[in-house]
Amino acid sequence: MFKITTEVITGEEVREAVEGPDAGAVVLFFGTVRNNTHGRPVRCLEYEAYPPMAEKKMAEIAQEISEKWGLDRVAMIHRVGKLEIGEVSVAVAVASPHRKDGFEACKYAMDRLKQIVPIWKREVWADGEAEWVKPDAVFFDAPKPHKTDPQTD
């Protein structure tokens, strides 16, 4: 399962997608919305995705895990839209015969997800300001929407 959703993530969807009789471990990871970024209070987060490409890239990460660890049961789901503090934004599940490979593969999946899966996060601060997040956590403001009306130039 590789999915972008607007619905609440419970974790059951990814766990059930990877369970099987030969698994000795199921490693389940949740990303949750934190109430601050570098100490600045956060009101909520807004996630946006490019769903077909995101799901394709998630499947590619699973293929990489298959090649590196020989694990074929990996599931990823990422929520989009407005998320409140404490809600789950992303869940990854990896089933493996032994826990070591499962933990490593699950970490790898999250690291890769943050590198190649087209999903974007917008922080809405407690004071009402909002900005898109860059990967290095240095924020940049979106310039005002461009208007082509020459009268406004």
Added chain:
Amino acid sequence: MNVTVKYFAVCHEMLDRSEEEMDLPEGATVETILKRLEEEWPEIAEFYEVMQMSVNWEYATENTELTEGDEVALIPPVTGGLDV
């Protein structure tokens, strides 16, 4: 030829639209689109350094050639997941 161009996150805000159809000459590449956007709004070029492009859901370069019906996207730096 016609292609669809999609804009996400900060690109969506900058250009004030999420997608559009573009009529491009034969032999057009991703760079053709970037230059056309730059003509409309020069400031966007500053963001090209940190952006990636995709064609039909696969990362592409500015030299990637386009064909009729392609779906192109400007991909700002991705930030899915969370900071752990």
